[in-house]
Amino acid sequence: MTTVAPTAPIPAEASDLGLYLTSRRLRLRLVMFGLTVFVAAVAVAAIGVGAHAVAPARVIGVLEAWARGAAVFDRDHLVVIGVRLPRVLLTLLVGATLAVCGAVMQGLFRNPLADPGIVGVSSGAALAAAAAIVVGDRLIAALGRPLPFDLLPVAAFGGALLGMMLLGWVGRRAGQTRMATVLLAGLAFAALANAGIGLLVAIADDRQLRDLSFWSLGSFGGSTWSRLAQAAPLIAVSLALAAPLGRALDALAIGEAEAFHMGIPVEMVKRVAFVSVALGVGTSVAAVGAVGFVGMVVPHVVRLALGPAHRPLLLASAFGGAVLVTLADLVARTVTAPAELPIGILTALLGAPVFLHLVARTRGGAI
Amino acid sequence: MASVRPLPSVAAASPLLRLDRVGRRIGGRDVLAEVSLDLAPGRLTVVIGPNGAGKTTLLRLACGEIAPDSGSVDWEGVAISTRSAWWLATRRAVMSQSAEVGFSFAVADLVGLGFDAVGRRRSRTERSTAIEAALRAADVAALAARDVRTLSGGERQRVHFARALAQLDAGSRDGGGRALFLDEPVASLDLAHQIGLMEAARRIADRGVAVLAILHDLNLAASFADEIVALHDGRLAARGRPSEVITEALVERVFAVSPRGAGETRAPGVPVIAPQFFSPRGDLTRSRAPHGTTS
Numbered sequence: 001m002t003t004v005a006p007t008a009p010i011p012a013e014a015s016d017l018g019l020y021l022t023s024r025r026l027r028l029r030l031v032m033f034g035l036t037v038f039v040a041a042v043a044v045a046a047i048g049v050g051a052h053a054v055a056p057a058r059v060i061g062v063l064e065a066w067a068r069g070a071a072v073f074d075r076d077h078l079v080v081i082g083v084r085l086p087r088v089l090l091t092l093l094v095g096a097t098l099a100v101c102g103a104v105m106q107g108l109f110r111n112p113l114a115d116p117g118i119v120g121v122s123s124g125a126a127l128a129a130a131a132a133i134v135v136g137d138r139l140i141a142a143l144g145r146p147l148p149f150d151l152l153p154v155a156a157f158g159g160a161l162l163g164m165m166l167l168g169w170v171g172r173r174a175g176q177t178r179m180a181t182v183l184l185a186g187l188a189f190a191a192l193a194n195a196g197i198g199l200l201v202a203i204a205d206d207r208q209l210r211d212l213s214f215w216s217l218g219s220f221g222g223s224t225w226s227r228l229a230q231a232a233p234l235i236a237v238s239l240a241l242a243a244p245l246g247r248a249l250d251a252l253a254i255g256e257a258e259a260f261h262m263g264i265p266v267e268m269v270k271r272v273a274f275v276s277v278a279l280g281v282g283t284s285v286a287a288v289g290a291v292g293f294v295g296m297v298v299p300h301v302v303r304l305a306l307g308p309a310h311r312p313l314l315l316a317s318a319f320g321g322a323v324l325v326t327l328a329d330l331v332a333r334t335v336t337a338p339a340e341l342p343i344g345i346l347t348a349l350l351g352a353p354v355f356l357h358l359v360a361r362t363r364g365g366a367i
Numbered sequence: 368m369a370s371v372r373p374l375p376s377v378a379a380a381s382p383l384l385r386l387d388r389v390g391r392r393i394g395g396r397d398v399l400a401e402v403s404l405d406l407a408p409g410r411l412t413v414v415i416g417p418n419g420a421g422k423t424t425l426l427r428l429a430c431g432e433i434a435p436d437s438g439s440v441d442w443e444g445v446a447i448s449t450r451s452a453w454w455l456a457t458r459r460a461v462m463s464q465s466a467e468v469g470f471s472f473a474v475a476d477l478v479g480l481g482f483d484a485v486g487r488r489r490s491r492t493e494r495s496t497a498i499e500a501a502l503r504a505a506d507v508a509a510l511a512a513r514d515v516r517t518l519s520g521g522e523r524q525r526v527h528f529a530r531a532l533a534q535l536d537a538g539s540r541d542g543g544g545r546a547l548f549l550d551e552p553v554a555s556l557d558l559a560h561q562i563g564l565m566e567a568a569r570r571i572a573d574r575g576v577a578v579l580a581i582l583h584d585l586n587l588a589a590s591f592a593d594e595i596v597a598l599h600d601g602r603l604a605a606r607g608r609p610s611e612v613i614t615e616a617l618v619e620r621v622f623a624v625s626p627r628g629a630g631e632t633r634a635p636g637v638p639v640i641a642p643q644f645f646s647p648r649g650d651l652t653r654s655r656a657p658h659g660t661t662s
Contacts, residue, residue: 017511020511020512021479021491111469247483251480254466254477255463255466255467257432258466262480263456265452266452307472308470
């Protein structure tokens with residue numbers, strides 16, 4: 001810092017600051033535009049690739065015909081509309097919501113390592129979903145008639161919400177400066193939930209076991225239009241709840257008291273964020289199982305590119321998550337074709353090194 | 368408590384914020400009891416007192432962050448507890464003691480958060496002008512593009528001061544009173560910046576803002592305050608003009624330190640540095656860099 005004499009003329013800082021703010025805005029728009037184009041390109045590519053390959057131009061043609069309501073029933077049409085489109089739409093939605101939920105959690109807990117998969121929110125959802133599969137059957141048998149609603153997504157939402165509330169409770173007790181404690185509590189909760197899943201596996205019958213095995217690492221193999229129709233509205237609500245939180249999360253990054261000083265209704269924001277994350281993670285787990293690390297990797301990369309401000313972070317994370325999960329699923333279903341790799345293996349291969357990198361560069365244990 | 372009496376000039380100005388016999392218990396202990404205090408527009412009030420005297424609790428009560436267990440806190444005659452976080456944020460800004468930023472915000476962006484908190488409807492030019500002015504007032508303009516987490520403690524403190532100023536600037540323009548709360552704003556600052564920050568606070572008060580600052584440096588407090596509030600064990604020990612409050616008797620009673628023989632330090636031959644920086648009041652309203660002002 002140089003000494004500025006009282007009489008010195010005003011330096012170029014004024015225009016520098018304006019330039020800085022303008023260049024930041026421009027970069028933001030450029031990245032958003034690029035991501036939008038990229039998402040569309042990846043979606044078209046992912047729809048085209050597979051055992052029955054469809055060229056990108058043909059994919060667009062089929063989609064256009066389908067959108068017009070034209071009744072075409074050739075093989076391309078059946079594959080694109082009947083099989084690939086629901087799957088790709090689901091990967092886009094699940095990817096977007098997982099990345100956004102990660103960004104929201106990290107903002108809430110002021111910790112870039114807070115990922116729904118790592119701190120047990122996904123595990124909570126998976127445990128509840130597994131319980132719904134194993135115990136749900138017995139419940140229906142005992143009742144003698146089916147439940148009036150689908151138990152699985154409700155249970156997954158409940159499990160995720162429970163995980164979030166536990167973290168929030170630990171965070172409140174630990175205080176603002178001990179966010180590492182929250183992370184450790186989350187790890188413990190994840191371990192507990194996984195033990196619970198193991199227990200359920202032990203008492204499950206063969207059919208339940210097959211259903212259960214898919215929770216462990218996640219798979220989009222069962223993507224159908226009906227599963228998409230079930231998940232999409234809930235994911236939309238989760239994203240809609242998270243969308244306006246950007247400014248509040250920015251303020252929360254400075255601290256809870258400071259956020260209040262800056263006019264943020266902190267308790268309400270936290271409640272909305274909890275429900276958004278629980279809904280997003282719960283629905284994703286119910287639809288495709290636990291896909292880890294997306295919520296940590298994507299916001300981390302976005303922060304490196306755009307800085308930590310949450311409004312662009314949430315939007316770019318949605319796009320980034322959609323791209324990442326769609327590409328990961330593309331690899332998962334092609335690399336060992338005709339067999340499918342669990343997608344969670346791929347995201348873990350990508351995410352674990354990022355996690356280690358984040359841990360290594362953390363200063364002074366504050367995380 | 369002989370020194371607790373209203374100031375003549377204060378009685379005339381209607382208070383912006385009135386704390387009436389407030390008390391607060393934390394962990395079964397009376398952290399604050401029976402403290403009354405007025406904050407008036409244009410007045411710089413400094414709170415002094417030993418560690419654990421209840422200074423920060425008083426500030427948190429006054430800014431609406433926590434509610435009193437007894438007594439009342441009124442903003443322009445209306446209980447502060449009925450006001451929303453946003454309503455308060457448009458009228459007062461707070462610089463708390465230790466704000467640890469969770470992510471790598473650039474200094475200009477962090478100060479921008481202060482502006483954005485309440486200045487959503489303002490133009491882009493207004494925003495950048497306000498941020499610029501706040502950065503300058505806190506002498507952090509040269510750090511504008513730096514990652515706030517790489518700064519020193521003192522620099523960070525000045526950035527949070529700038530953030531509070533930007534919020535104050537962006538806040539309500541409805542003509543109502545505004546307030547600025549500073550919790551130990553100079554705790555990690557070097558001598559020149561201590562003075563620079565207090566001069567900036569003084570200028571803000573002179574523009575009609577009610578300023579409440581917690582300070583440990585009694586010389587600094589005496590030099591800038593219109594009114595000093597001394598707390599001791601959660602109670603009001605004294606309140607009044609600096610000359611009425613900062614007396615040998617009070618320093619001995621409240622801080623258990625004898626101020627006599629203040630011309631020398633314990634180290635032989637090392638004098639007490641009491642910088643002769645204090646310009647006449649009129650001078651302080653003039654904008655200037657905080658440097659080069661010490662003698």
